[in-house]
Amino acid sequence: MADLTNLTEQEQANLDLAKEYMRIAYTPGEASADAVAHLCAPGNKFVGPTTFPGTETLEQYADVHGELMTKLDDLHFVSFDVEFVKDDRVALRYTAQGTHKGAPHGDIQPTGRQATWTACALFRAENGKLTEFVKEWNKLPMWEQLGWPIEECLTYND
Incomplete structure (x- = not known):
């Protein structure tokens, strides 16, 4: 892991901002547009x-x-x-885990199967707000582990 001991005040604030967004967006029952709105700049972009x-x-x-x-x-x-x-960029590569034990996925009732996957979140912050979030996530391994239709992972449109 990178040395985070020599961050500027602004870099630390940007890291804290990105991690707070991720905390909210990854908390079941809390994640919502309203819950993160205070962290997001007007006109922000998700890619x-x-x-x-x-x-x-x-x-x-x-x-x-x-x-x-x-x-x-x-x-x-x-x-x-x-x-x-x-500077204004924050990169977080993380490992997440979850079990399909909540609501059905389409016609698939909860399977009780657990999945572990990795993803990368790249943020840009400006004036104390998040202006951009680029997410790199190959959801195929997660879908395979959960037994969900892998066709749902094929999102390329010509």
């Missing part, structure tokens, strides 16, 4: 077409991620594997 196609803002991401967590109602971070901060 992650393979993650949740059609999601364009950080607030929308919190909403759709909250919906996912109705299915994986014990979803949690296992670890932050890499944390990197430079």
